[in-house]
Amino acid sequence: MPQEKLELLRGLATEGRNPASGDLDRLDILGVLERIHEQDAQVPAAVKAALPEIARVAEMAAASFREGGRLIYLGAGTSGRLGVLDASECPPTFGSDPAQVRGIIAGGPEALILSKEGLEDRPELGAADLARLDPGPRDTVLGISASHCTPYTVGAVEEAERRGCRSAFLTCNAEVEVPGQVAIRLLVGPEVLSGSTRMKAGSAQKMALNMISTGAMVLAGKVYENLMVDLIPWSDKLVERGRGMIMEVAGLDYQAAAALLDEAGGVKTALCMALGGCGRAEAEARLEAAGGLLRRALERNPGAD
Secondary structure (H helix, E strand, O other), rough: HHHHHHHHHOOOHOOOHHHHOHHHHHHHOHHHHHHHHHHHHHHHHHHHHHHHHOOOOOHHHHHHHHHOOOOEEEEEEHHHHHHHHHHHHHHHHHHHOOOEEEEOOOOHHHHHOOOOOHHHHHHHHHHHHHHHHOOOOEEEEEEEEEOOOHHHHHHHHHHHHHHEEEEEEOOOOOOOOOOOOOEEEEOOOOOOOOOOOOHHHHHHHHHHHHHHHHHHHHHOOEEEEOOOOOOOOOOOOHHHHHHHHHHHHHHHHHHHHHHHHHOOOOOHHHHHHHHHHHOHHHHHHHHHHOOOHHHHHHHOHHHHH
């Protein structure tokens, strides 16, 4: 069994030796960094090639949001940490409920700062961790594994399929089939440091997850033009960012924007009030009728946008 695992790993692009970095230990530090940078420059092309599949998963997540479901990321090691990171950044960015985008990592929160690599070898743990969230057909589950063959992640996505969830798998290899309705393959090739998939593979995964969550939130009405109109003003910086958006879009001065934001209770409602020429109650009603999409809520005043 261990030898079979070794043969499987040897057949994966992410585990191969990169011919462009065989002299890494002979280079000075600038040479090492230049070699890393040259390899990192290949990441955007790999992500671009997978855009159709990334788009499908973003659409799946948006459909889950419309139905009251969730986007659930799941992985081990670096892949799991990236999922948790993306999930944790959605509430302050989009004003989303923390339960709407969830990140699960093998080993739980402690594994975010302390490696627990052995847990990734147990598919039943992945299935059990996912089952604790009681997912169903309204939810989208995305397993993240650079190698594709992390048993924890495979077990979780197979559990998602058994439960009728929308399901997808994000990997950086093309050699082996993966579970899920959609396979996102970010083919970055061998790492500059052989097998260290926190590098090119990690960068590609981070880019793809940014696209999935941001794309789904755009479809869910969390963005107007290119502005984060549902942000939650949890800090002075975010309060000022919200006021700035109102100033820019509605053409108000600082004092008027600050007063309107206080009256409205949120940037999106404030903009609907200013651009739609209505009070808070009507703005909130319009937004609810429009499914949270500000542009649609303003269609009653076509000249406003």
